[in-house]
Amino acid sequence: MKKIIGWGLVGTGRIAEERILPGINAFAGNQLVGVVSREQARADQFAKRFGAKHAYTRYEDLLSNPEVDVVAIHTPNLLHADQAVAAARAGKHVFCDKPMATSVADAERIVRECEKAGVKLAVNFHTRFMPCFIETKRIVDSGEIGEVMFVQIEASAGPSAESVSASWRVDPLLAGLGTSMSVGVHVYDILRFILSSEIDTVSAVFDTPRGVMEKMSLSTFRFANGVMAQVNVNQTTPQPMNSFVIYGTKGRIAGNGVTRSRFGGNVEVSTNEGVKRRMDFPAINAHEACVAGFSQAILEDRQPSATGIDGLRSVQLTDAMAKSAWDGLHVRIAG
DSSP states (O other): OOOOEEEEEEOOSHHIIIIIHHHHHHSTTEEEEEEEOSSHHHHHHHHHHHTOSEEESOHHHHHTOTTOOEEEEOSOGGGHHHHHHHHHHTTOEEEEOSSSOSSHHHHHHHHHHHHHHTOOEEEOOGGGGOHHHHHHHHHHHHTTTOSEEEEEEEEEOOSOOGGGSOOGGGOHHHHSSSHIIIIIHHHHHHHHHHHTOOEEEEEEEESSOTTSOOSEEEEEEEETTSOEEEEEEESOOSSOOOOEEEEESSEEEEEESOSSTTSOEEEEEEETTEEEEEEEEOOOOHHHHHHHHHHHHHHTTOOOSSBHHHHHHHHHHHHHHHHHHHHTOOEEOOO
């Protein structure tokens, strides 16, 4: 008989409501056991809407429920580490929103505690599950465009109203960084995914000084395999292209409108002989695909696509980016 995976979720914000909870319910092997919110009325509302058996205001009550196998953490960034560690110690698998933590020490602590407890740890790097990037990685790996030399990529949410809102995302204590951790981490992870290499050196510039949440982050990365990348992530530019170009020795891959998961676009492959093909990619619920991927990994007792090590590498990178931007340095990232 197929195992049913019991899920619990802490944090009832917009992403949880619009993407994660529907994604949990969409996978046939999942059962939503409980949700946690600070307000009982909101917990009750979510439980009723999504069919959860329990509505809690205390995280500890969710963790003590033996029906819960996996905890999905979708709370302010600062809370991720303690909540993930508590889940691991309770014997629960962990599906953590990005960034996994706001400091390298906390990210290392999560990985260590999950390994010690023998539970699986996944990070919501849902961009890996977008068909356009799966196909892009396949093309790169096939050698069709030769050896990759250089990448340019942009991802923007457009002008953001968060600076005048009460969102925790504009609080440096709760969020860590601004657009680098809100928008950028997906781009940084997808570059590692496509290029199958780690970033070893970073030079970054933010549009704000230390302690003020950046809304534009410009970076140059050097990968261990020699590839260079220019990366623009922001929440300021109107009508963003949300595009990328990967240049290889035999051709290039150009993606248009595809770096944000809520929107569709196209990918064009060219070789030195000319344009070969253009592929359209409609938007999908990539969060749902990411949840399904982790659920399948649990059922098959294997590692998920985006592991805790991927989450740790992302935090190491954003920490290096902040040092570079604030101190005017080229920063080398320890392997």
